[in-house]
Amino acid sequence: MTSPYSEYMEWAKTRSGARFNLASSGVAAFPLAELGARFEDLEICGDSGYGYAPLQERLARKAGVDPDRVVHATGTSMANLLVLAAAAEPGDEVLIEEPTYSLLVDAARWLRLDVRRFPRRAEDGFRLDPREVEKALAPRTRLVVITNLHNPSSAFVPPEGLRAVGDAARSVGARVLVDEVYLESLAVLGRPSGSAAHLGPEFVVTSSLTKAYGLSGLRCGWAVADPDLARRMWRLNDLFGVIPAHPAERLSVVALDHLDRVASRARRILETNTEGVNAFLAARPDLECAPVDGGMIVFPRLRGGDVERLCRRLRERHETTVVPGRFFGAPEHFRLSLGCAPATLEEGLSRLARALDEAD
Ligand SMILES: Cc1ncc(COP(=O)(O)O)c(C=O)c1O
Numbered sequence: 348m349t350s351p352y353s354e355y356m357e358w359a360k361t362r363s364g365a366r367f368n369l370a371s372s373g374v375a376a377f378p379l380a381e382l383g384a385r386f387e388d389l390e391i392c393g394d395s396g397y398g399y400a401p402l403q404e405r406l407a408r409k410a411g412v413d414p415d416r417v418v419h420a421t422g423t424s425m426a427n428l429l430v431l432a433a434a435a436e437p438g439d440e441v442l443i444e445e446p447t448y449s450l451l452v453d454a455a456r457w458l459r460l461d462v463r464r465f466p467r468r469a470e471d472g473f474r475l476d477p478r479e480v481e482k483a484l485a486p487r488t489r490l491v492v493i494t495n496l497h498n499p500s501s502a503f504v505p506p507e508g509l510r511a512v513g514d515a516a517r518s519v520g521a522r523v524l525v526d527e528v529y530l531e532s533l534a535v536l537g538r539p540s541g542s543a544a545h546l547g548p549e550f551v552v553t554s555s556l557t558k559a560y561g562l563s564g565l566r567c568g569w570a571v572a573d574p575d576l577a578r579r580m581w582r583l584n585d586l587f588g589v590i591p592a593h594p595a596e597r598l599s600v601v602a603l604d605h606l607d608r609v610a611s612r613a614r615r616i617l618e619t620n621t622e623g624v625n626a627f628l629a630a631r632p633d634l635e636c637a638p639v640d641g642g643m644i645v646f647p648r649l650r651g652g653d654v655e656r657l658c659r660r661l662r663e664r665h666e667t668t669v670v671p672g673r674f675f676g677a678p679e680h681f682r683l684s685l686g687c688a689p690a691t692l693e694e695g696l697s698r699l700a701r702a703l704d705e706a707d
Contacts, residue, residue: 501642
């Protein structure tokens with residue numbers, strides 16, 4: 348039996364912390380004091396049941412769908428778990444992109460789903476090739492799982508690519524789970540993003556306010572699915588804590604009402620940091636990586652050298668962390684995040700440059 352634990356999450360919680368943390372993937376924490384919440388906006392208990400109506404309404408408006416398609420969940424993490432559990436039965440096959448966010452694979456295995464992988468190739472910029480999905484689909488595939496923007500590379504899957512995956516999945520009666528937690532960064536940057544939620548009933552989308560808005564502590568995640576699947580997810584959620592913490596639901600309502608303000612701060616951070624990271628990448632012939640174009644994370648390949656040793660040196664001598672590529676099954680790469688305060692990124696990148704320049 349495979350371990351039910353996530354190696355990556357244990358590392359992220361216990362070993363990614365550093366003075367210059369370029370490992371943590373979200374935008375720097377948004378301060379409560381700037382949210383515009385009043386004491387009377389909060390309450391300890393409320394009418395949550397299968398969704399707190401004011402929050403359901405706002406999430407549905409944000410997603411551009413009817414509230415009966417929205418399932419509020421504890422972060423994208425729980426939304427993903429609910430989709431996997433509601434859309435497939437133990438022994439069913441799920442087809443998951445590789446590389447990807449490892450928790451998707453860990454959760455599927457823990458649910459006793461039969462995990463198969465299809466490649467997104469580094470030499471192709473991690474572009475999603477729908478033909479790879481078609482090739483790997485089998486009659487017993489119940490779910491295809493992708494991230495858009497891609498974790499770890501931020502590669503964007505355009506609507507025509509998603510439609511091709513949807514058509515292929517539908518031909519065997521499977522659904523497509525699109526984890527869009529990083530697509531929110533395009534919304535923050537004011538760029539059209541095209542959620543898969545509007546592409547057809549075979550698509551199920553998950554997302555949250557955690558990454559692009561710096562609101563991780565609210566754990567405000569959601570899934571958008573067809574109403575039948577959404578109902579199944581609500582019923583499954585009864586097993587995982589019944590209802591969310593109501594003060595977090597209330598604060599999520601306030602955050603959604605002030606999302607423009609939250610997004611403008613995130614936009615300033617991401618725009619400044621995109622320039623910084625792109626200048627850094629352009630100056631490093633030892634790193635192979637396309638420039639950042641709207642994402643919050645990048646996944647450079649170290650040309651020669653050992654990424655594990657680089658990460659150790661970076662942390663021990665330079666108080667800086669990035670995510671080693673081994674957590675994505677790509678040990679020549681490392682993941683670098685753009686969400687931290689610009690001054691942290693600037694200093695972290697100059698320390699990374701020093702660590703790269705030092706001999707192994
Ligand atoms: C693709 C992806 N999905 C989900 C999550 C978890 O998101 P949340 O904090 O909303 O649970 C992450 C976190 O890194 C992620 O990379």
